[in-house]
Amino acid sequence: MRFRPGKIALIATVVVSYLFLYLPIVHIGLASLSRNSSFPYPPHWSFATMSRLLGNSLYQTALGNSLLLGVLVATLSTALAGAATIGLMRHAGRKTTLFLALFIAPLFVAEVLLGISSLIFSGLFLGLQGNLGSAVLANVVHCFSYALLIMATQLYRYDWRLDDAAMVFGATPARTFFEVTLPLIWPGLLGAFIVTFIMAFNNLEISFYLLGATPTLPSVAWGALRYGVKPELYALATCVNLVVLCVLAVMFVLMRTGLATFGHRPERERAAV
Amino acid sequence: MSYISLDGVSKQYGAAWAVDRVAMAIEKTEFVSLLGPSGSGKTTLLRIIAGLEKPTNGRVLIGGEDVTDLPPHKRGVAMVFQEFLLFPHRTVRENLAFPLRMLKLPKTEMDERIDWVLGILSLRGLEGRYPNQLSGGQQQRVALGRGLVGRPKALLLDEPLANLDRELRQEMEVEIRKHQTALGIPFIYVTHNQEEALSMSDRIAVVRNGRIEDFAPRAEIYDRPKTAFIAQFVGRSNRFVGVLKREGATAAIDAGAVALATADRPGLKDGAPVAAYVKNEKIRLRTPETLHAVGANALAATVKHVILRGPYAEYVLTWAAGEMIASRPRAEVEFSAGDAVVAHWDPADVDVFPEKEAAA
Amino acid sequence: MRSRLAPWLTLGVPTVFLIALFVLPLLSMLVLSVWRTENYHIVQDWNLRNYWVLATDGAYATFLLRSIAMATAVSVICTAIAWPVAYGITLYGGRYKLLLTLGFAVPFLTGEVLRVIALQGLLGPVGLVNGVLMSLGAAPLRAIMYTNVASAIGLVYLYLPIVVTVIYLSLLNFDQRLLDAAKIFGASPARAFFEIAWPLNLFGTLIGFALCFIPCLSATLAPRFLGGPNGTLYGMAMAQQFGESGTWALGAAMGVVLFVLSIAAVFVAFRTVDLRRTGFTGFGRS
Numbered sequence: 001m002r003f004r005p006g007k008i009a010l011i012a013t014v015v016v017s018y019l020f021l022y023l024p025i026v027h028i029g030l031a032s033l034s035r036n037s038s039f040p041y042p043p044h045w046s047f048a049t050m051s052r053l054l055g056n057s058l059y060q061t062a063l064g065n066s067l068l069l070g071v072l073v074a075t076l077s078t079a080l081a082g083a084a085t086i087g088l089m090r091h092a093g094r095k096t097t098l099f100l101a102l103f104i105a106p107l108f109v110a111e112v113l114l115g116i117s118s119l120i121f122s123g124l125f126l127g128l129q130g131n132l133g134s135a136v137l138a139n140v141v142h143c144f145s146y147a148l149l150i151m152a153t154q155l156y157r158y159d160w161r162l163d164d165a166a167m168v169f170g171a172t173p174a175r176t177f178f179e180v181t182l183p184l185i186w187p188g189l190l191g192a193f194i195v196t197f198i199m200a201f202n203n204l205e206i207s208f209y210l211l212g213a214t215p216t217l218p219s220v221a222w223g224a225l226r227y228g229v230k231p232e233l234y235a236l237a238t239c240v241n242l243v244v245l246c247v248l249a250v251m252f253v254l255m256r257t258g259l260a261t262f263g264h265r266p267e268r269e270r271a272a273v
Numbered sequence: 274m275s276y277i278s279l280d281g282v283s284k285q286y287g288a289a290w291a292v293d294r295v296a297m298a299i300e301k302t303e304f305v306s307l308l309g310p311s312g313s314g315k316t317t318l319l320r321i322i323a324g325l326e327k328p329t330n331g332r333v334l335i336g337g338e339d340v341t342d343l344p345p346h347k348r349g350v351a352m353v354f355q356e357f358l359l360f361p362h363r364t365v366r367e368n369l370a371f372p373l374r375m376l377k378l379p380k381t382e383m384d385e386r387i388d389w390v391l392g393i394l395s396l397r398g399l400e401g402r403y404p405n406q407l408s409g410g411q412q413q414r415v416a417l418g419r420g421l422v423g424r425p426k427a428l429l430l431d432e433p434l435a436n437l438d439r440e441l442r443q444e445m446e447v448e449i450r451k452h453q454t455a456l457g458i459p460f461i462y463v464t465h466n467q468e469e470a471l472s473m474s475d476r477i478a479v480v481r482n483g484r485i486e487d488f489a490p491r492a493e494i495y496d497r498p499k500t501a502f503i504a505q506f507v508g509r510s511n512r513f514v515g516v517l518k519r520e521g522a523t524a525a526i527d528a529g530a531v532a533l534a535t536a537d538r539p540g541l542k543d544g545a546p547v548a549a550y551v552k553n554e555k556i557r558l559r560t561p562e563t564l565h566a567v568g569a570n571a572l573a574a575t576v577k578h579v580i581l582r583g584p585y586a587e588y589v590l591t592w593a594a595g596e597m598i599a600s601r602p603r604a605e606v607e608f609s610a611g612d613a614v615v616a617h618w619d620p621a622d623v624d625v626f627p628e629k630e631a632a633a
Numbered sequence: 634m635r636s637r638l639a640p641w642l643t644l645g646v647p648t649v650f651l652i653a654l655f656v657l658p659l660l661s662m663l664v665l666s667v668w669r670t671e672n673y674h675i676v677q678d679w680n681l682r683n684y685w686v687l688a689t690d691g692a693y694a695t696f697l698l699r700s701i702a703m704a705t706a707v708s709v710i711c712t713a714i715a716w717p718v719a720y721g722i723t724l725y726g727g728r729y730k731l732l733l734t735l736g737f738a739v740p741f742l743t744g745e746v747l748r749v750i751a752l753q754g755l756l757g758p759v760g761l762v763n764g765v766l767m768s769l770g771a772a773p774l775r776a777i778m779y780t781n782v783a784s785a786i787g788l789v790y791l792y793l794p795i796v797v798t799v800i801y802l803s804l805l806n807f808d809q810r811l812l813d814a815a816k817i818f819g820a821s822p823a824r825a826f827f828e829i830a831w832p833l834n835l836f837g838t839l840i841g842f843a844l845c846f847i848p849c850l851s852a853t854l855a856p857r858f859l860g861g862p863n864g865t866l867y868g869m870a871m872a873q874q875f876g877e878s879g880t881w882a883l884g885a886a887m888g889v890v891l892f893v894l895s896i897a898a899v900f901v902a903f904r905t906v907d908l909r910r911t912g913f914t915g916f917g918r919s
Binding site: 006007009010011013014017018020021022023024025027028031039041080081083084086087088090091092099102103105106107108109110111112113114116117118119120121122124125137138140141144153173195198199201202203204205209218221222225229233234236237240241244245248251252256 | 639640642643644646647648650651654655657658659661662665670675714717718720721722724725731732733735736737738739740742743744745746747748749750751752753754755757759760761764768790793794797802822823843844847848850851853854858868871872875881884885888891892895896899
């Protein structure tokens with residue numbers, strides 16, 4: 001076997017990057033589960049911090065609001081982005097680039113700018129009070145673009161001639177959608193839903209300006225963080241990390257099996273090396 | 274000393290041997306085809322010669338030099354890929370210039386070489402185009418040009434015509450062979466299409482399960498197949514299964530409903546199970562009035578249907594033990610569906626091989 | 634056969650939605666920036682006073698320059714790390730490619746606040762790094778406690794995952810066999826990378842760069858909780874106009890400045906690149 005410094009360097013970079021990303025996460029995970037929370041090496045296991053977090057009614061209300069916000073944003077943005085993706089691929093024709101530019105423009109505007117501009121528009125120009133509804137709408141703008149990108153990469157593989165085939169055999173457009181299109185694209189829809197849910201659930205920079213007095217988990221955490229880091233915050237971050245990890249693990253399994261069963265690949269797979 | 278030699282080359286993927294102890298010697302002015310079904314290991318073998326795969330065992334020599342451990346960019350060979358693999362971000366001219374820039378040729382020589390390639394491949398006027406602005410045939414010419422422009426030690430071609438339509442393919446076959454003769458360097462051509470291999474090559478290596486079944490001049494491969502696999506894979510044949518009966522200097526095969534006569538097969542024992550192959554075009558047809566179907570190498574049949582192939586016709590025949598196909602020039606007497614015929618052939622056209630499965 | 638309803642539903646609805654909730658708010662921010670606010674009410678006198686303040690008050694100019702420097706540095710670092718990571722995963726990831734890329738998504742999806750909390754756990758005065766140093770008997774590292782360096786590390790931490798993901802997706806659509814072709818024609822692996830892989834993925838790299846540069850330019854959280862007294866960035870100062878000080882019109886003007894700068898950066902980046910030279914053949918396929 002030849003010695004390959006390039007290969008070793010590349011793999012080393014990957015490993016170091018993972019360590020950099022996960023070290024803090026593991027550290028606060030240990031910190032939130034031990035009595036010696038500031039330097040838990042070795043950890044003295046204790047669930048005191050966790051139970052304090054779970055018993056706090058403010059966090060409970062905030063959790064409820066965050067879940068509601070996440071579900072609403074994910075549903076709306078997935079539906080809108082699904083429609084937009086199909087529109088881009090089937091109906092836009094020569095204007096594809098134009099529409100695509102508009103649809104992904106929110107990605108190129110910082111979240112905080114989306115937040116304050118929405119606040120100015122609704123709060124000052126329309127004179128509306130901030131609430132969960134306005135936060136949902138502002139988040140959908142941002143999440144819509146992400147959902148569009150996720151679905152576009154999935155649908156790019158979809159062979160639209162299948163639709164034509166179904167229609168030739170007498171299926172109505174609606175029937176074609178439910179019997180042919182939807183079964184083939186649902187991994188993309190599901191992926192977009194999960195990702196946008198998590199993004200909206202954790203969002204602060206947009207929601208912060210539009211929530212009014214409604215507490216969500218990130219806003220409560222932000223409020224607490226202003227008075228310094230407490231072990232409860234470690235515990236909160238750890239809980240969310242674990243949930244995200246689980247969701248992505250489920251997604252991974254779905255993608256593995258889903259890609260094999262449902263993902264349609266009209267093109268020959270490109271040989272990777 | 275031959276120009277390119279493979280010396281016991283093997284390649285293992287997991288537990289499977291994609292290439293298994295291959296030895297080949299290729300001369301400097303030869304056009305060689307690696308012919309085999311997909312998955313036979315022929316592309317892996319080509320990639321080993323190119324240096325894109327490292328053999329598990331064995332050595333590769335090019336121009337007398339052991340290049341087994343050399344990376345592809347130091348071997349001085351060129352390649353034409355099945356999917357062309359033109360650089361999409363470079364114009365035709367830049368694609369052609371790529372190998373020359375790697376050789377660090379002076380500008381004037383580069384221009385000369387590119388001009389030469391544009392000329393011989395009729396690509397003038399397309400220099401400024403990007404690959405996605407070219408037709409399939411044009412892309413294929415650029416890919417070939419990129420292979421020739423650096424005057425490589427050898428040109429490796431990996432099913433380069435597979436993505437072209439039939440007419441264009443035949444045109445390119447002639448052209449590729451013409452350039453090989455003009456340049457005097459070896460071309461190693463991988464294909465699963467026997468027509469391509471037969472029309473261009475000097476010698477053909479038939480590859481099966483990672484091994485070379487036979488490596489011989491093309492006429493020999495076609496006319497005197499060395500193994501049952503080659504008889505089946507090259508050309509179109511009718512197969513008869515039976516038992517060998519030796520009768521002095523000749524041999525006969527008892528295939529049930531028909532008896533076959535053939536030249537003696539010294540390697541085969543009396544009573545050995547065998548498979549005999551007779552190429553479609555070696556089967557001749559007569560009317561029953563002119564020849565009675567008795568004796569060896571003749572059988573009575575009925576024309577089931579006729580497939581016209583332009584200059585010749587294929588007759589699908591039914592006879593006592595099944596179906597067979599005879600293809601005849603249309604200049605001969607023509608038959609039509611329903612006609613009774615007698616099919617017969619020469620003993621010299623019967624290729625016989627031992628048949629393991631036929632024992633029962 | 635195709636009804637006229639489908640294009641309207643699939644393209645029209647998202648367009649109307651974005652105009653109402655994305656374009657109009659941005660326009661209202663622009664309009665507010667040339668008005669005034671008094672006690673949280675709009676005073677409609679057209680003037681450029683907000684911009685004059687931003688241009689002449691030295692503090693704002695400092696914040697802006699610091700923000701641009703910070704965003705540039707962080708984006709360059711992220712791209713420089715993300716390329717080998719994404720390249721390494723595509724070349725050597727094997728069957729774990731999907732798992733490895735999803736692994737990068739976990740921190741990204743955890744949200745900024747929680748990641749800033751995690752970073753405090755890493756970099757803060759009682760954090761992991763200083764904890765290790767002190768338990769080894771060494772002095773705590775002052776450079777990572779409430780400094781611009783800490784902010785930069787924090788921003789790299791926040792945006793590295795997205796840059797990796799974008800470059801990885803670009804590499805996924807890149808035909809690796811083109812590298813084989815380049816090597817056959819005499820290019821060394823390094824040369825093949827610079828001649829083929831880099832230009833053909835430049836478009837994806839620029840998108841990754843932009844998706845890091847833009848939020849970094851407007852960063853509010855990381856500098857607030859990780860940066861020190863000299864760590865105020867433009868976005869953070871802007872957020873304060875909407876919070877404690879209530880000077881919304883000035884904040885709107887700062888928002889416009891950030892927006893224009895972001896768009897200008899994207900525009901310059903993409904104008905300097907000849908898309909044909911990146912093998913770009915257009916969006917979608919029709």
